[in-house]
Amino acid sequence: MADSVEQLISVPLQELPQRWRSASRAEEIARARALHDRDPDEYWAWAAGKQRWMRPWDEVRSGDLPEFRYFTGGLLNVADNCVDRWAEDPATADRAAVVWEGEPGDTRTVTYAELARETSALAAGLLELGIGKGDVVAIYLPNLVEAFTAIHACNRIGAIYTVLFSGFGKDAVTARLKVSGAKAVVVADASYRRGKLVPLLETLRTARPGLPDLGHVVVLDRTGRDLPLEAGEVSYADLVARHPEGTPAVPLEANDPAFLIFTSGTESTPKGVVHSVAGFLVGTWANAYWQAGLEQGDVYWVAADVGWLTFPIQAVIGGLACGTTIACYEGALDTPTKERFYEFCERHEVTQVLAAPTVLRMLRSFGEDLCAAHPLPHLKLITVQGEPLDAETFTWAGAHLDVPIVNAYGQTETGSTWTYPVTGVDALKAGSAGRPLPGHDCEIVDDDGLPVPAGTKGNLVITRPFPTLARTVWGDHERYLSAYFNQFPGRYNTKDEAVLDADGHLWVLGRADDVINVAAHRISTMEIEGVVTAHERVAEAAVVGVPDPTKGTVPIAFVTLLAGADADSVSAELIRRVGEELGGYARLAKVYPVTALPKTRTGKTMRRLLRDVLVEGAPRGDTSAMEDPGALDAVLTAVSAAR
Known part of the structure; x- marks a missing residue:
């Protein structure tokens, strides 16, 4: 095993200071873990019992991977649980459900009672348009209050919602709407x-001629320009105003499809995975409850795009199911100044933040002085997910923001993050994803499917079902079976490499297909990134493998540097360090210092584009999900200048 992995998993446990601990939560998670140890289904019955059912389930679970069902026979409604039950309770009806801020500085606060009224009215409006149970409705919105109302309006009537990134261009929108057969957007x-301005309606209009199933477009006037509507379009405001009486929440069977989301990747046809009504509700409630440690009076900011599954999990479904106040921000976190993140937290008295690790790296790159100028006394927790968290960023954030940093792991297909240190209870390790939560079991196995010992890298597989695990691929169940269950029958293949340490903590090293073969030596690009990001002048890094006539493949690093760093000396130092710590075979062939790395709005670095630039001279894949096109220009300039 490479020394970097040995060093990684030898990180000592960091016991929580007393001020971060919760005795009541420690007792509760101990009971939950005891339920799991007896039978994981007992734990899921406990979690399901926290929801409001219209008819109780007949059995907790039937079947096993890959064909399984949860809470069969039970009837409930997600909108009823996330909105109605809080709006009906006098103690919570006037609690803020969503505190929203737009990038220009406009704000809006919506109580649970107000959210219930608007959601119900919009649901009635969708019924007026002929949308009903089982119909697909696409949500093509930025982070707005209306993203909450639109999703829960669909939940209310049993329509299946699919969320599109507001940064998607015509081709990406067309492909997803065509595959889903969406009847309304x-x-x-x-x-x-x-x-x-990002022109969403204009993009949709250019896509619409190729979408024969799309019958209705509900247009929200976000900018106040009052654009003329075209055939088949209706005003969101008018549709809501026409139905003040609303419509009742319909009972839905627990395993009915609720949510269709498309995974990212390089496949030509978008792959839409399907999550169930009760499974997604129960699992995301538990996810938000344990990961964020939500309590009365909290303001939970999910600093992510609504198009990233994290936002429905933690905010729209899981967060509201916990009855908490969700903070929602529309724009870029460094606009108009680098203080925007801190100012948002201050203005809205944010208590918990969920973001991608890249947000913490961004704050680190902004410097300690800016952090010191904004002490954020209300903040209690930052939790991250989406990419591996490096130890340097973990340590910096914990020290300078003075809150626990909880690193979580999950996937679009898992429908939740399922392994992390429980907030207020579990000891932390810099970069580790903690231990699996109750109700979840996993193994690390070799390519033959045999378990490997602690400390040994292998393939991360899930060994039993759980409610939020995707049930199928939309319109192609065989694709679901072949994509996730062929290599290791009876186990879900995450396609990520991981290692368990001696304390049972899970370290996710990255995609198994990011393993490169250098002169017959296999190594994960994430291992190399771990050495690169450990340099005190490196803010973030991305390592990719490119073809080499002698070695087969060689690693190349793109790095962003902290202010004042000398690019040439840091590059030389990185090449030396990687060779010394991992071996000469892993030595970096080249280091490209750049001003920014291309990322999606979820904060994931688009390594595929970096590889395209090096091999093809330009990006060959879809770039519509990119957060800042200027970052790709910076990469192209750096590579061109070095040739």
Whole structure:
């Protein structure tokens, strides 16, 4: 095993200071773990019992991987659980459900009672348009209050919602709407991003001629421009105003499809995975409850795009199911100034933040002085997910923000993050994803499917079902079976490499297909990134493998540096360090210092584009999900200048 992995998993446990501990939560998670140890289904019955059912289930679970069902025979409604039950309770009806801020600085606060009224009215409006149970409705919105109402309006009537990134271009939108067969789209005329308008309605209109199933477009006037509507379009405001009486929440069977989301990747046909009604509700409630440690009076900011599954999990479904107040921000976190993140937390008295690790790296790159100028006394927790968290960023954030940093792991297909240190209870390790939560079991196995010992890298597989695990691929169940269950029958293949340490903590090293073969030596690019990001002048890094006539493949690093760093000396030092710590075979062939790395709005670095630039000279894949096109320009410039 490479020394870097040995060093990684030898990180000592960091016991929580007393001020971060919760005795009541420790007792509760101990009971939950005891339920799991007896029978994981007992734990899921406990979690399901926290929801409001219209008819109780007949059995907790039937079947096993890959064909399984949860809470069969039970009837409930997600909108009823996330909105209605809080709006009906006098103690919570006037509690803020969503505290929203737009990039230009406009704000809106919506109580649970107000959210219930608007959601119900919009649901009635969708019924007026002929949308009903089982129909697909696409949500093509930025982070707005209306993203909450549109999703729960669908939940209310049993329509299946699919969320599209507001940064998607015509081709990406067309492909997803065509595959899903969406009958309606809820879209904003535009959104604000880095001080500019992103023309969503215009993009949808250019896509619409190729979408024969799309019958209705509900247009939200986000910018106040009052654009003229075209055939088949209806005003969101008018549709809501026409139905003040609303419509009742319909009972849905626990395993009915609720949510269709498309995974990212390089496959030509978008792959839409399907999550169930009760499974997604129960699992996301538990996810938000344990990961964020939500309590009365909290303001939980999910600093992610609504198009990233994290937002429905933690905010729209899981967060509201916990009855908490969700903070929601529309724009870029560094616009108009680098203080925006801190200012948002201050203005709305945010208590918990969920973000991608890249947000913490961004704050680190902004410097300690800016952090010191904004002490954030209300903040209690930052939790991250989406990419591996490096130890340097973990340590910096914990020290300078003075809150626990909880690192979680999950996937689009798992429908939740399922392994992390429980907030207020579990000891932390810099970069580790903690231990699996109750109700979840996993193994690390070799390529033959045999378990490997602690400390040994292998394939991360899930060994038993759980409620939020995707049930199928939309319209192609065979694709679901072949994609996730062929290599290791009876186990779900995450396609990630991981290692368990001696304390039972899980370390996710990255995609198994990011393993490169250098002169017959296999090594994960994430291992190399771990050495690169450990350099004190490196803010973040991405390592990719490119073809080499002698070695087969060689690793190349792209890095962003902290202010004042000398690019040439840091590059030379990185090449030396990687060779010394991992061996000469892993030595970096080249280091490209750049001003920014291309990322999606979820904060994931688009390594595929970096590889395209090196091998093809330009990106060959879809770039519509990119957060800042200027980052790709910076990469192209750096590579061109070095040739």
